[in-house]
Amino acid sequence: MSNENDIKKKLSDNAIKVDKFIDSILTPKRPEILYNASKYLISAGGKRLRPFLTLKSCEAVGGDPDLAIPFAGALEILHNFTLVHDDILDNDPIRRGNPSVHIKFGVPLAICAGDLLFAKVFEAMTIYSPKKINNKQIRKSIEIASKATIEICEGQVLDVTFADTEKVSEEDYIFMVSGKTGALFRACAEIGGTIGKGKKSQIKALGKFAYNAGIAFQIVDDILGLTADEKTLGKPTGSDIREGKKTIIIIHAMSKISKKDLRIIRTALGNHRASKSDIENSIELIKNLGSIEYASKRADKYISTAKKQLKKLPDSESKKDLNELIDYFTKRNY
Amino acid sequence: MSNENDIKKKLSDNAIKVDKFIDSILTPKRPEILYNASKYLISAGGKRLRPFLTLKSCEAVGGDPDLAIPFAGALEILHNFTLVHDDILDNDPIRRGNPSVHIKFGVPLAICAGDLLFAKVFEAMTIYSPKKINNKQIRKSIEIASKATIEICEGQVLDVTFADTEKVSEEDYIFMVSGKTGALFRACAEIGGTIGKGKKSQIKALGKFAYNAGIAFQIVDDILGLTADEKTLGKPTGSDIREGKKTIIIIHAMSKISKKDLRIIRTALGNHRASKSDIENSIELIKNLGSIEYASKRADKYISTAKKQLKKLPDSESKKDLNELIDYFTKRNY
Numbered sequence: 001m002s003n004e005n006d007i008k009k010k011l012s013d014n015a016i017k018v019d020k021f022i023d024s025i026l027t028p029k030r031p032e033i034l035y036n037a038s039k040y041l042i043s044a045g046g047k048r049l050r051p052f053l054t055l056k057s058c059e060a061v062g063g064d065p066d067l068a069i070p071f072a073g074a075l076e077i078l079h080n081f082t083l084v085h086d087d088i089l090d091n092d093p094i095r096r097g098n099p100s101v102h103i104k105f106g107v108p109l110a111i112c113a114g115d116l117l118f119a120k121v122f123e124a125m126t127i128y129s130p131k132k133i134n135n136k137q138i139r140k141s142i143e144i145a146s147k148a149t150i151e152i153c154e155g156q157v158l159d160v161t162f163a164d165t166e167k168v169s170e171e172d173y174i175f176m177v178s179g180k181t182g183a184l185f186r187a188c189a190e191i192g193g194t195i196g197k198g199k200k201s202q203i204k205a206l207g208k209f210a211y212n213a214g215i216a217f218q219i220v221d222d223i224l225g226l227t228a229d230e231k232t233l234g235k236p237t238g239s240d241i242r243e244g245k246k247t248i249i250i251i252h253a254m255s256k257i258s259k260k261d262l263r264i265i266r267t268a269l270g271n272h273r274a275s276k277s278d279i280e281n282s283i284e285l286i287k288n289l290g291s292i293e294y295a296s297k298r299a300d301k302y303i304s305t306a307k308k309q310l311k312k313l314p315d316s317e318s319k320k321d322l323n324e325l326i327d328y329f330t331k332r333n334y
Numbered sequence: 335m336s337n338e339n340d341i342k343k344k345l346s347d348n349a350i351k352v353d354k355f356i357d358s359i360l361t362p363k364r365p366e367i368l369y370n371a372s373k374y375l376i377s378a379g380g381k382r383l384r385p386f387l388t389l390k391s392c393e394a395v396g397g398d399p400d401l402a403i404p405f406a407g408a409l410e411i412l413h414n415f416t417l418v419h420d421d422i423l424d425n426d427p428i429r430r431g432n433p434s435v436h437i438k439f440g441v442p443l444a445i446c447a448g449d450l451l452f453a454k455v456f457e458a459m460t461i462y463s464p465k466k467i468n469n470k471q472i473r474k475s476i477e478i479a480s481k482a483t484i485e486i487c488e489g490q491v492l493d494v495t496f497a498d499t500e501k502v503s504e505e506d507y508i509f510m511v512s513g514k515t516g517a518l519f520r521a522c523a524e525i526g527g528t529i530g531k532g533k534k535s536q537i538k539a540l541g542k543f544a545y546n547a548g549i550a551f552q553i554v555d556d557i558l559g560l561t562a563d564e565k566t567l568g569k570p571t572g573s574d575i576r577e578g579k580k581t582i583i584i585i586h587a588m589s590k591i592s593k594k595d596l597r598i599i600r601t602a603l604g605n606h607r608a609s610k611s612d613i614e615n616s617i618e619l620i621k622n623l624g625s626i627e628y629a630s631k632r633a634d635k636y637i638s639t640a641k642k643q644l645k646k647l648p649d650s651e652s653k654k655d656l657n658e659l660i661d662y663f664t665k666r667n668y
Contacts, residue, residue: 034491085446149452
């Protein structure tokens with residue numbers, strides 16, 4: 001079996017366990033429509049990368065990953081809560097190839113569904129925590145999860161405000177992405193390490209690994225948004241351009257572009273009515289400016305920083321899995 | 335000093351301490367606009383009933399209320415988070431006499447501000463918890479807070495769906511109100527009792543006290559919505575009728591009304607364009623049907639159930655305060 005097939009199999013094996021837990025804590029109660037809206041996006045799929053990070057981080061410090069399942073599930077629920085609300089903010093009609101929760105159920109229910117999911121995160125980490133996990137571990141995990149959520153909120157607001165900001169630097173972008181993606185990745189690894197009773201230095205290394213991996217993941221996501229096809233993305237190629245998102249690619253392109261070409265890109269950037277050919281022309285321009293290649297190199301930098309951190313952990317099968325995970329999710333179809 | 339002045343003074347003394355804590359954990363960070371939006375409603379006022387419940391419950395079981403301040407603050411933050419999102423759901427333009435957060439800052443920021451506040455609840459209960467509070471107490475408090483939030487979400491969705499439901503029973507109303515108001519009141523008292531290291535039976539009694547008090551509080555709020563003036567309410571009198579809210583008063587009136595009068599009330603109920611005189615005619619009709627009186631009696635019932643629970647606690651100044659609090663907030667200007 002190739003490494004890629006191997007990691008895919010492991011991801012899906014873990015996903016089954018985590019999904020079983022998630023299902024059990026989202027059993028519909030009154031009003032049923034709220035629970036349907038809350039489960040809708042989670043049921044639509046997703047690779048369950050974040051729970052995988054938690055379970056493997058737990059194992060990498062010598063812990064029993066089965067004890068981390070409620071925490072891994074809680075973190076996947078937390079991720080989905082942020083997606084549900086983020087799609088309202090961005091007015092994104094499609095997620096994972098299906099209508100977004102607010103399109104399917106309306107904005108009020110989508111807001112409540114997100115809130116319910118967020119509350120379930122802390123229910124999962126307290127009421128559903130296995131007996132073998134002590135109260136200090138629980139407290140620490142909640143501390144980590146709440147800090148990460150604060151950073152996610154900050155990142156989401158920056159992302160929205162950047163769309164209306166002319167001058168966004170690469171530093172701004174990294175700060176925003178650190179919040180939107182890096183913070184939760186870090187939390188997943190740190191909580192895994194905490195549940196596995198890892199040493200402080202190990203938990204810190206796992207957190208830094210995941211944080212850098214998260215930034216790389218987001219950069220790769222931004223690249224795919226311009227290069228992958230609609231079917232793979234589950235939404236139209238180049239949506240980021242239409243929405244005026246200041247991705248690292250756009251920021252690079254805008255710094256290199258000639259005055260003449262600036263006019264071309266401006267017909268598409270942030271223009272929700274831009275035609276398919278406007279978008280295609282912009283993507284072509286961006287490619288020619290070397291911006292995709294630039295972003296790809298930046299992603300590689302974060303990947304190598306991430307991998308260096310993993311070296312601080314003893315060799316194990318799960319450490320190998322974490323290394324393979326980062327290769328898998330940063331080398332998606334481009 | 336009269337009892338009412340006495341309790342008002344105590345409420346405001348406690349509010350100062352709690353607000354100082356809230357202020358300290360909402361220190362603006364980047365992006366500042368997010369923190370401004372998050373603090374906006376909390377800064378606009380409010381009686382801080384819920385933190386008072388927490389502090390007095392802590393004291394009533396023999397605990398040091400100062401140790402409960404971060405928890406009391408967290409619960410006021412939780413309350414404000416639910417208000418920010420609830421105003422989006424209900425499309426309420428005014429809260430505490432000011433524009434609602436989503437009117438002032440837009441829906442996307444209001445969603446994020448609510449989410450940030452919610453995350454801050456758990457940060458307050460972990461990172462800001464005093465050293466003398468042990469991890470078991472913290473875990474229990476988080477368990478209680480997350481369960482209450484789940485009930486609030488359920489109550490909010492029911493409240494929204496009831497507006498479009500023809501037949502809503504008094505039982506449905508009580509179920510909804512239990513979630514929307516009772517659950518958080520109960521959580522405030524139970525967490526206070528937990529931080530004060532009360533006996534299980536005492537914490538349970540405090541919870542039941544607050545739960546029933548919360549339901550009474552909501553019924554009184556519904557009465558005031560039809561009887562108090564715009565200045566006192568901070569919004570137009572009879573807004574509930576315009577929004578088609580199925581309050582206990584409306585439910586009672588609809589069960590007693592004649593076919594002829596039904597036409598009058600239907601011109602106003604759920605009609606956002608209803609004129610001031612349409613609303614006034616409906617309120618007059620509702621009064622004549624004895625529905626206000628009926629609701630008032632139902633509130634009294636919950637108040638007496640609440641007070642009975644308090645008898646299970648040893649006599650103390652704080653127990654007296656809790657008794658006076660319920661008198662104060664259920665006898666507001668009608």
